[in-house]
Amino acid sequence: MTGVVIVGGGHAGYQCADSLRRAGYDGEITLVDGEGHLPYQRPPLSKSHLLNDTGEEALLFRTQSYYDDHNIGLKLGHRVTAIHRADKQVELDNGETLGYDKLVLATGAKLRQLDLPGAALNGVGYIKSLDDIRYIQSHLNQTEDTVIIGGGFIALEFASTAAKLGKKVTVLVRGQRILANAVTPELSQYMLDIHHQHGVDIRFGAEVDHIADDGNGNVEAVRLKDGTLLPAQLVLAGIGVTADTELAVEAKLLCHDGVVVDAQCRTNDPDIFAAGDSARYNNPFTGSEIRLESVQNAVDQAKVIAQVIAGQDAEYHSVPWFWSDQYDIKLQMVGIHDGYTHFYQRGSQEDDKFSLFFFRDDRLIAIHTVNRPADHMAGRKLITAGVSPTQQQIEDAGFKLNSLVKK
């Protein structure tokens, strides 16, 4: 069998299969994913999923019949264990081999695991997969106190969810502010105030010593290095991920913190592409090699790969965007703010509706918005077009920013 083999059924893997068919590709498509579920959407897992009553079906990208109708083969519950580049084959964990014309690596990221005593106790969880969230869900009823380790998006989105569910929530942050890798100190402070308003206790400079056992293998508490004991029946660790490049490294593809790809998302093997969390590419907006963990990046890279495989001209140069939902706050980010020299604010923090416009010298490079989606949408167009509004236009909330870019 030949055709396209896609490794991974997350946003990038699923999107690639779908876009291949939309682009008119009529060869065989086989998507392999180790999890054993129909491809599903991960963003809701830490956000709305536990608060919704719509169940797991609502997470699916598509029902089984879509894959049948579009002749997309699914190998679910099987991992690819090796790539044999010389034979253009991948090997699965059941010994099966699949030949490919083109191979797409959409292997995503691997969870960083806690490395401390008690990490394996019943009641210690993570959020990345459907199985992870089922595990957390199965512990929620018995949980009054939850301790969350980490201060990034997953940790804080789950803090928001747990607080909404009426749990007593303590968040342990190793550094001195939340969302330190994603936003500026001003926005960290604003989000901290929001968490405080919802009764969430956030502790900075917190180092976990161990997770204490209740004597039956269940979590009972979290002990900090300063001696503090925090009762907990559920401990959630949101301490980041690393690019899953194992297969690519073993296949001797060029990797360093991610599988290195060119503007067409091609690796140094012309028949192998990579997309999503595990792909590292040269970003035209930052002028540097980056690896992004986001839906936008996964989807847009996968679309480029599909077009290229289908014989069309395509290059990946989308402006990056991200979002996070916490309580009633919709945080949206467009562009990369690293290296900004100054910023202007639009709207007001008191109204919980404001945006920060980041400039490097006189060029707009990123916008972070809180409950101002129009600024975000306009920002995507502005940054894509390389148009920088003036300070006056930004600070005049009545000025239509999208009028600066033609549709």
Add this chain to the structure above:
Amino acid sequence: MPTVNYVSFDGQSTQLELAEGMTIMQGAVMNGVEGIEGECSGSCACATCHCYVDDAWLAKLPEMSENEDEMLDDTASERKPNSRLSCQIKATAELDGIVIHMPEEQE
């Protein structure tokens, strides 16, 4: 289960029965109805599930949030008085039979 009628930009009609509580966007995307994308998984963050709701049903819809209102100002296809984001409309008994028209493009 409420029925939703999706009408594509070129006039093709698809009828689906959705589980109560599922959004119009989810129903379309999961079942492969073309014309609605829903890139952000229904988080009201991408405006790629823009739709035009048949006038007869407009009054029965839940009120639009400020966020949705703002997002609709930046859709790929023209915003009209009956524009909504389909991720913000849940299928309910009251909306049984609703007719949804797809825009020309989503991005």
